[in-house]
Amino acid sequence: VSKDKGGARRFATVPVALGDRSYPIHIGSGLLGWLGGEIARHTKATRAAVVTVPAVGRRYAGRLLPSLREAGLETGQIAVRDGDSHKNLREAARLYDALLDFRADRATVVVALGGGTVGDLAGFAAATFLRGLPFVQIPTTLLAMVDASVGGKVGVNLPRGKNLVGAFYQPRLVGIDIDTLASLPVRERAAGLAEVIKAGLLWDAAFFEQLEGNAENVLRLKPEVLLPTIERACAIKAEIVAEDERESGRRMLLNLGHTLAHAIESLSRYRGILHGEAVAIGMLFAARRSEALGLCPPGVAGRVERLLGRLGLPTDLPPYPRRAYLSALRVDKKRRDARIQFVALRAVGRAETVPLTPAEILPAGE
């Protein structure tokens, strides 16, 4: 671990322990210009197809590509369309086509450079092209750094629902260059922080308390807090995923706030609200419901609300009718009262799943 003059750490590595699919997450400043050699070493690839959206490519490909070439890799850059509405099978087919143009073979590493959407789409293509190419993720948004880069979930949307097609496909390496956050709008930084707060809230009370102490400084990208915060958020997710790679048990806890978030996103047709903002609302809702159900002591929801509010994150349910929420919560349309594994809080730093019907999650009059 190197430190700069001010004593702040400049580099950290979080191991994700998944047996023969284990991989490291490198976090640091100036990483884009250094990752080429690491990618070559971890993948043994001879060529790298860097998949990115135009705006991110213009900004950062010029740092990454020379580093790959210096490491002896032949490079190509593939642009995909920006936005979740293009994370679909059609865009995947275009990406396959571009990989064929690049003459990608099994010694070609697919490098996703961008936010979660690019990572999901490029990761799905990597998982399926020629039955699987080596894959590296370089997330450039805070949300993708702390969420999408751990756990290997890749995939695309179908017209009838988000992320319905995909795979669990682990990258060989994740490289997080915190410098890329400088170009990220504050609103998106805050939305990413919502997932960081979620990690503390469900797993690590001390980390949640730290965030209560320094959240604004993370938002302002103060180096002395930014790197350790990303590191701890990744480590929490890595710890949970290592126990339950395919989401059959404990990994479900990571869905804290997401039951309501998905309903909100669906009702708003994914417009006007960022995923992290919907998670903020859902997380506070889960804390309030947990208190109301007597699952956790009073006061937890208040702490969550104050922290989210300080970051300018939304906290109130958008005013759709209750019946609209209930309908959005019903995953099994045939059985209206089917129970959902709702993630509730027992305390700050401790969550558990509780099977609740939509009407129990959202009782009349709340």
Place this chain on the structure above:
Amino acid sequence: VSKDKGGARRFATVPVALGDRSYPIHIGSGLLGWLGGEIARHTKATRAAVVTVPAVGRRYAGRLLPSLREAGLETGQIAVRDGDSHKNLREAARLYDALLDFRADRATVVVALGGGTVGDLAGFAAATFLRGLPFVQIPTTLLAMVDASVGGKVGVNLPRGKNLVGAFYQPRLVGIDIDTLASLPVRERAAGLAEVIKAGLLWDAAFFEQLEGNAENVLRLKPEVLLPTIERACAIKAEIVAEDERESGRRMLLNLGHTLAHAIESLSRYRGILHGEAVAIGMLFAARRSEALGLCPPGVAGRVERLLGRLGLPTDLPPYPRRAYLSALRVDKKRRDARIQFVALRAVGRAETVPLTPAEILPAGE
């Protein structure tokens, strides 16, 4: 192992040893009406989506579905279009849609009932829908029984090439009901036998000799030879795949005859020739080349030629110009002399890969 009055075995199980992805291949007569309980036991599923083409569904779904329902599974039948030309992303999207209509969840098993095309397509959908549903294969062609049912290769074609998109995704169970072969045209039985012969030729001299003794009886579906032949062919492939699931080494030997076969299929635009027929031609070609290169003793190619000929399988390269073959063999269009891992024979029952250029595989004047 049960035997009928004539002493012929009625049932066999071949284990495919892949660690926590291990699965059994059950082979027998009358299996369709018995598999439901096995599928329930191996998958813990509560619902089964049986994917098939209309012709196969009409013939066999009526045996399989009641058995699934007796085992407590809710069943649905999904028809996909027949033929390799429909093994593509568009048909996969239609299949996802049908799975949504069936309200498939992670407790839904996808059962592929049909030939290799249905298995590849349904397997790809199973591998990717909701990031992976349990999958069961019930192959109804000889080729699919001995080839596609072992090894977990699933996938679809792209307009620019076959099987370019897919996954290694192991079924939980394979059920081979040899009764379904009765409706298979003799030409397709012979094409399937080409892959059986290939297995003996590359791995098991004694098995090859047995086939020299009884191939016509296998073609006529004589029960006393049919079941042990399918069993041994599956066991050989299972043995090789268990050593090398992701085809980085020894599994490449299974490509014996396939370098030329793919060129022939591509040049004929996949019309007028069955895959097994192209493999027959390619396998004999490989035997002759191996003799000419001094890699195996004279006489091997003659034995291969006689055995294939007795089954009415084609043995001569279709008369496309040499330059057309060379072009079809060049996988790397940029480097004309790039070497291909050509599977050569050292003897009956023993193969090895030899790196050869297209011009060395197909020298002028041959």
